[in-house]
Amino acid sequence: MLFQERYGKGEPNDEMIDAIRADMPAGIETILAVGGGTVIDIAKLMVFGGEFTVDEFYRGLVKAEKVRELVAVPTTCGTGSEMTNVAVTALLKQNTKKGLALDSMYPDRAVLIPELVSTLPYKFFATSSIDAMIHAVESYVSPKANCFTEMFSKHALEKILGGYRYMQKAGNEAWSDRAEDFLVGSNYAGIAFGNAGVGAVHALSYPLGGMYHIPHGESNMLMFSEVFRTYKAKQPEGKIELLEQMLGEILEVPAADALAELDALLNHVLHCGKLHEYGVKEEDLPVFAKSVIEGQQRLLNNNYTPLSYEDMMAIYRARF
Ligand SMILES: [Fe+2]
Incomplete structure:
Protein backbone atom coordinates (compact mmCIF):
# COMPACT_ATOMS: atom_id res chain seq x y z
CA MET A 1 0.00 0.00 0.00
CA LEU A 2 1.32 3.47 -0.91
CA PHE A 3 0.09 6.63 0.84
CA GLN A 4 0.26 9.87 -1.12
CA GLU A 5 0.81 11.88 2.11
CA ALA A 26 7.38 -5.04 -8.99
CA GLY A 27 4.71 -7.40 -10.28
CA ILE A 28 1.67 -5.21 -9.59
CA GLU A 29 -1.16 -5.99 -12.03
CA THR A 30 -4.04 -3.98 -10.58
CA ILE A 31 -3.97 -0.57 -8.94
CA LEU A 32 -6.76 0.21 -6.49
CA ALA A 33 -6.91 4.00 -6.11
CA VAL A 34 -8.88 5.05 -3.02
CA GLY A 35 -8.97 8.81 -2.53
CA GLY A 36 -9.84 12.15 -4.04
CA GLY A 37 -8.90 13.45 -7.46
CA THR A 38 -5.27 13.71 -6.43
CA VAL A 39 -4.95 10.01 -5.66
CA ILE A 40 -6.91 8.90 -8.71
CA ASP A 41 -4.98 11.20 -11.04
CA ILE A 42 -1.66 9.95 -9.66
CA ALA A 43 -2.86 6.35 -10.11
CA LYS A 44 -3.64 7.07 -13.77
CA LEU A 45 0.08 7.63 -14.32
CA MET A 46 0.95 4.40 -12.52
CA VAL A 47 -0.72 2.16 -15.10
CA PHE A 48 2.18 2.72 -17.49
CA GLY A 49 5.33 0.65 -17.72
CA GLY A 50 8.76 2.00 -18.62
CA GLU A 51 11.08 4.62 -17.23
CA ALA A 72 -10.93 3.98 -8.93
CA VAL A 73 -12.79 4.47 -5.65
CA PRO A 74 -13.47 8.20 -5.10
CA LYS A 93 9.48 23.60 -13.47
CA GLN A 94 6.72 25.14 -15.60
CA ASN A 95 5.01 26.74 -12.56
CA THR A 96 1.50 25.73 -13.60
CA LYS A 97 -0.95 22.85 -13.62
CA LYS A 98 -1.65 20.87 -16.72
CA GLY A 99 -4.15 18.21 -17.69
CA LEU A 100 -3.33 15.42 -20.08
CA ALA A 101 -6.08 13.35 -21.73
CA LEU A 102 -5.26 9.82 -22.92
CA ASP A 103 -7.71 6.98 -23.42
CA SER A 104 -5.23 4.61 -21.76
CA MET A 105 -5.83 6.57 -18.53
CA TYR A 106 -9.55 5.73 -18.26
CA PRO A 107 -10.01 3.67 -15.09
CA ASP A 108 -11.11 0.14 -15.93
CA ARG A 109 -13.69 0.23 -13.15
CA ALA A 110 -15.17 2.84 -10.81
CA VAL A 111 -16.74 1.97 -7.46
CA LEU A 112 -18.98 4.55 -5.73
CA ILE A 113 -19.35 4.19 -1.94
CA PRO A 114 -21.41 7.07 -0.42
CA GLU A 115 -20.23 6.19 3.12
CA LEU A 116 -16.66 7.13 2.14
CA VAL A 117 -17.84 10.61 1.14
CA SER A 118 -20.26 11.29 3.97
CA THR A 119 -17.47 11.69 6.55
CA LEU A 120 -15.51 14.34 4.61
CA PRO A 121 -14.63 17.53 6.49
CA TYR A 122 -17.00 20.31 5.37
CA LYS A 123 -14.40 22.29 3.41
CA PHE A 124 -13.45 19.25 1.31
CA PHE A 125 -17.09 18.53 0.63
CA ALA A 126 -17.73 22.17 -0.35
CA THR A 127 -14.73 22.63 -2.66
CA SER A 128 -15.12 19.25 -4.32
CA SER A 129 -18.86 19.52 -4.94
CA ILE A 130 -18.44 23.05 -6.33
CA ASP A 131 -15.81 21.66 -8.70
CA ALA A 132 -18.31 19.01 -9.85
CA MET A 133 -21.03 21.63 -10.31
CA ILE A 134 -18.63 23.65 -12.48
CA HIS A 135 -17.76 20.53 -14.54
CA ALA A 136 -21.46 20.15 -15.31
CA VAL A 137 -21.94 23.82 -16.28
CA GLU A 138 -18.73 24.27 -18.30
CA SER A 139 -19.30 21.06 -20.24
CA TYR A 140 -22.90 22.07 -20.90
CA VAL A 141 -21.88 25.23 -22.77
CA SER A 142 -18.82 23.60 -24.42
CA PRO A 143 -18.94 23.50 -28.23
CA LYS A 144 -18.16 19.78 -27.89
CA ALA A 145 -21.37 19.14 -25.91
CA ASN A 146 -23.97 16.84 -27.44
CA CYS A 147 -27.37 15.58 -26.31
CA PHE A 148 -25.75 12.79 -24.27
CA THR A 149 -23.28 14.98 -22.38
CA GLU A 150 -26.06 17.55 -21.84
CA MET A 151 -28.20 14.85 -20.25
CA PHE A 152 -25.41 14.03 -17.79
CA SER A 153 -24.76 17.75 -17.10
CA LYS A 154 -28.44 18.32 -16.37
CA HIS A 155 -28.80 15.35 -14.01
CA ALA A 156 -25.55 16.29 -12.27
CA LEU A 157 -26.88 19.80 -11.65
CA ARG A 165 -30.95 23.88 -1.76
CA TYR A 166 -31.58 21.23 0.87
CA MET A 167 -28.64 22.67 2.87
CA GLN A 168 -30.18 26.14 2.65
CA ALA A 174 -26.75 18.53 6.95
CA TRP A 175 -24.95 18.10 3.59
CA SER A 176 -24.02 14.51 4.42
CA ASP A 177 -27.71 13.50 4.32
CA ARG A 178 -27.28 13.95 0.57
CA ALA A 179 -23.82 12.36 0.25
CA GLU A 180 -25.05 9.84 -2.32
CA ASP A 181 -26.56 12.59 -4.51
CA PHE A 182 -23.32 14.57 -4.40
CA LEU A 183 -21.23 11.50 -5.24
CA VAL A 184 -23.48 10.38 -8.09
CA GLY A 185 -23.80 13.98 -9.29
CA SER A 186 -20.03 14.36 -9.45
CA ASN A 187 -19.83 11.08 -11.36
CA TYR A 188 -22.43 12.27 -13.90
CA ALA A 189 -20.53 15.55 -14.24
CA GLY A 190 -17.37 13.50 -14.82
CA ILE A 191 -19.03 11.72 -17.75
CA ALA A 192 -20.21 15.07 -19.15
CA PHE A 193 -16.89 16.87 -18.94
CA GLY A 194 -14.88 13.76 -19.80
CA ASN A 195 -16.53 13.93 -23.22
CA ALA A 196 -17.34 17.63 -23.73
CA GLY A 197 -14.49 19.21 -21.77
CA VAL A 198 -14.25 22.14 -19.40
CA GLY A 199 -13.17 25.63 -20.41
CA ALA A 200 -12.15 29.04 -19.17
CA VAL A 201 -13.10 28.60 -15.51
CA HIS A 202 -10.65 25.73 -15.17
CA ALA A 203 -8.09 27.39 -17.46
CA LEU A 204 -8.05 30.63 -15.45
CA SER A 205 -8.03 28.79 -12.15
CA TYR A 206 -4.96 26.64 -12.92
CA PRO A 207 -2.34 29.36 -12.33
CA LEU A 208 -3.97 30.08 -8.94
CA SER A 219 -9.87 28.48 -7.30
CA ASN A 220 -12.59 27.39 -9.74
CA MET A 221 -15.23 29.06 -7.62
CA LEU A 222 -13.13 32.26 -7.56
CA MET A 223 -13.29 32.37 -11.38
CA PHE A 224 -16.72 30.87 -12.07
CA SER A 225 -19.25 33.68 -11.73
CA GLU A 226 -17.02 36.27 -13.39
CA VAL A 227 -16.29 34.01 -16.38
CA PHE A 228 -20.01 33.40 -16.91
CA ILE A 240 -25.99 30.25 -22.38
CA GLU A 241 -29.72 30.97 -22.70
CA LEU A 242 -30.45 27.24 -22.49
CA LEU A 243 -28.19 27.07 -19.45
CA GLU A 244 -30.05 29.94 -17.78
CA GLN A 245 -33.36 28.26 -18.57
CA MET A 246 -32.21 24.93 -17.13
CA LEU A 247 -30.74 26.55 -14.00
CA GLY A 248 -33.91 28.63 -13.60
CA GLU A 249 -36.01 25.45 -13.59
CA ILE A 250 -33.76 23.71 -11.06
CA LEU A 251 -33.49 26.77 -8.79
CA GLU A 252 -37.13 27.82 -9.32
CA VAL A 253 -36.34 31.38 -10.41
CA PRO A 254 -36.85 33.17 -13.76
CA ALA A 255 -34.13 32.30 -16.31
CA ALA A 256 -32.86 35.90 -16.28
CA ASP A 257 -32.06 35.61 -12.55
CA ALA A 258 -30.61 32.10 -12.66
CA LEU A 259 -26.87 32.90 -12.82
CA ALA A 260 -27.15 35.46 -9.99
CA GLU A 261 -29.16 32.99 -7.92
CA LEU A 262 -26.52 30.31 -8.52
CA ASP A 263 -23.81 32.75 -7.39
CA ALA A 264 -25.74 33.42 -4.17
CA LEU A 265 -26.27 29.70 -3.57
CA LEU A 266 -22.55 28.97 -4.02
CA ASN A 267 -21.66 31.72 -1.56
CA HIS A 268 -23.95 30.06 0.93
CA VAL A 269 -22.00 26.81 0.52
CA LEU A 270 -18.51 28.34 0.61
CA HIS A 271 -17.35 31.86 1.24
CA CYS A 272 -14.45 32.87 -1.00
CA GLY A 273 -12.42 36.03 -0.50
CA LYS A 274 -10.68 38.16 -3.09
CA LEU A 275 -7.49 37.00 -4.80
CA HIS A 276 -5.30 39.40 -2.80
CA GLU A 277 -6.51 37.71 0.39
CA TYR A 278 -4.82 34.54 -0.88
CA GLY A 279 -1.52 36.41 -1.27
CA VAL A 280 -1.90 37.09 -5.00
CA LYS A 281 -0.19 40.33 -6.09
CA GLU A 282 -1.44 42.67 -8.76
CA GLU A 283 1.66 42.10 -10.89
CA ASP A 284 0.82 38.37 -10.97
CA LEU A 285 -2.34 38.97 -13.00
CA PRO A 286 -0.69 39.49 -16.42
CA VAL A 287 1.59 36.50 -15.67
CA PHE A 288 -1.51 34.39 -15.02
CA ALA A 289 -3.27 35.58 -18.18
CA LYS A 290 -0.18 34.92 -20.33
CA SER A 291 0.30 31.45 -18.88
CA VAL A 292 -3.36 30.63 -19.60
CA ILE A 293 -3.01 31.66 -23.24
CA GLU A 294 0.29 29.81 -23.61
CA GLY A 295 -0.48 26.67 -21.67
CA GLN A 296 -4.22 26.05 -21.55
CA GLN A 297 -5.35 25.99 -25.18
CA ARG A 298 -6.68 22.45 -24.65
CA LEU A 299 -9.27 23.99 -22.31
CA LEU A 300 -9.79 27.33 -24.05
CA ASN A 301 -11.03 25.42 -27.12
CA ASN A 302 -14.02 24.41 -24.99
CA ASN A 303 -15.04 27.99 -24.15
CA TYR A 304 -18.62 29.04 -24.79
CA THR A 305 -17.22 32.05 -26.62
CA PRO A 306 -13.56 33.06 -27.16
CA LEU A 307 -11.95 35.19 -24.43
CA SER A 308 -9.12 37.57 -25.25
CA TYR A 309 -6.11 38.43 -23.07
CA GLU A 310 -7.95 41.64 -22.07
CA ASP A 311 -11.07 39.66 -21.13
CA MET A 312 -8.97 37.40 -18.92
CA MET A 313 -7.25 40.37 -17.30
CA ALA A 314 -10.66 41.95 -16.61
CA ILE A 315 -11.86 38.70 -14.98
CA TYR A 316 -8.75 38.46 -12.77
CA ARG A 317 -8.99 42.16 -11.88
CA ALA A 318 -12.66 41.86 -10.94
CA ARG A 319 -11.74 39.11 -8.48
CA PHE A 320 -8.56 40.79 -7.22
FE1 LIG B 1 -12.27 20.41 -11.94
Missing part, protein backbone atom coordinates in the same frame (compact mmCIF):
# COMPACT_ATOMS: atom_id res chain seq x y z
CA ARG A 6 4.24 10.30 2.51
CA TYR A 7 5.29 11.95 -0.75
CA GLY A 8 3.95 15.45 -0.11
CA LYS A 9 0.77 17.21 0.91
CA GLY A 10 -1.94 18.65 -1.28
CA GLU A 11 -2.59 18.27 -4.96
CA PRO A 12 -0.24 16.26 -7.17
CA ASN A 13 2.98 17.52 -8.71
CA ASP A 14 5.33 15.84 -11.15
CA GLU A 15 8.13 15.16 -8.64
CA MET A 16 5.67 13.56 -6.18
CA ILE A 17 4.37 11.23 -8.90
CA ASP A 18 7.90 10.35 -10.05
CA ALA A 19 8.77 9.33 -6.47
CA ILE A 20 5.60 7.25 -6.09
CA ARG A 21 6.18 5.50 -9.42
CA ALA A 22 9.75 4.72 -8.35
CA ASP A 23 8.49 3.06 -5.13
CA MET A 24 5.86 0.88 -6.83
CA PRO A 25 6.63 -2.76 -6.04
CA PHE A 52 10.17 8.25 -17.77
CA THR A 53 9.59 11.39 -15.75
CA VAL A 54 6.13 12.89 -15.54
CA ASP A 55 7.52 16.15 -16.94
CA GLU A 56 8.72 14.28 -20.06
CA PHE A 57 5.38 12.51 -20.31
CA TYR A 58 3.39 15.78 -20.16
CA ARG A 59 5.67 17.34 -22.75
CA GLY A 60 4.78 14.49 -25.11
CA LEU A 61 8.38 13.25 -25.26
CA VAL A 62 7.57 9.63 -24.35
CA LYS A 63 4.98 7.13 -25.44
CA ALA A 64 4.18 4.72 -22.62
CA GLU A 65 2.26 1.48 -22.69
CA LYS A 66 -0.51 0.63 -20.20
CA VAL A 67 0.52 -2.51 -18.32
CA ARG A 68 -1.73 -2.37 -15.22
CA GLU A 69 -5.47 -2.30 -14.53
CA LEU A 70 -6.94 0.65 -12.59
CA VAL A 71 -9.90 0.52 -10.21
CA THR A 75 -13.64 9.52 -1.54
CA THR A 76 -14.59 13.08 -2.53
CA CYS A 77 -17.56 14.25 -4.58
CA GLY A 78 -15.84 16.52 -7.05
CA THR A 79 -13.34 15.52 -9.64
CA GLY A 80 -15.31 12.81 -11.43
CA SER A 81 -11.80 11.58 -12.21
CA GLU A 82 -13.03 8.00 -11.92
CA MET A 83 -14.94 8.54 -15.19
CA THR A 84 -12.40 10.51 -17.21
CA ASN A 85 -9.21 9.92 -19.17
CA VAL A 86 -7.64 13.11 -17.78
CA ALA A 87 -4.88 13.42 -15.17
CA VAL A 88 -4.06 16.88 -13.85
CA THR A 89 -0.79 17.66 -12.11
CA ALA A 90 1.31 20.65 -11.17
CA LEU A 91 4.49 20.81 -13.24
CA LEU A 92 6.97 22.40 -10.88
CA GLU A 158 -30.22 18.50 -10.39
CA LYS A 159 -28.46 16.33 -7.83
CA ILE A 160 -25.79 18.82 -6.73
CA LEU A 161 -27.92 21.96 -6.71
CA GLY A 162 -30.80 19.99 -5.18
CA GLY A 163 -28.38 19.13 -2.36
CA TYR A 164 -27.32 22.77 -1.96
CA LYS A 169 -33.18 24.79 4.56
CA ALA A 170 -31.59 22.15 6.78
CA GLY A 171 -28.25 23.87 7.50
CA ASN A 172 -24.87 23.38 5.85
CA GLU A 173 -23.86 20.66 8.29
CA GLY A 209 -3.55 26.43 -8.01
CA GLY A 210 -0.09 26.17 -9.56
CA MET A 211 1.40 29.31 -7.97
CA TYR A 212 -0.66 29.89 -4.81
CA HIS A 213 -1.80 26.36 -4.03
CA ILE A 214 -5.44 27.40 -3.72
CA PRO A 215 -7.46 24.14 -3.69
CA HIS A 216 -8.86 23.27 -7.12
CA GLY A 217 -12.56 23.67 -6.29
CA GLU A 218 -11.95 26.94 -4.48
CA ARG A 229 -20.83 37.10 -16.50
CA THR A 230 -18.25 37.78 -19.21
CA TYR A 231 -19.65 35.05 -21.47
CA LYS A 232 -23.13 36.51 -21.07
CA ALA A 233 -21.94 40.05 -21.83
CA LYS A 234 -19.97 38.96 -24.91
CA GLN A 235 -22.45 36.50 -26.42
CA PRO A 236 -25.85 36.82 -24.75
CA GLU A 237 -27.62 34.63 -27.30
CA GLY A 238 -26.96 30.94 -27.67
CA LYS A 239 -26.27 28.01 -25.41
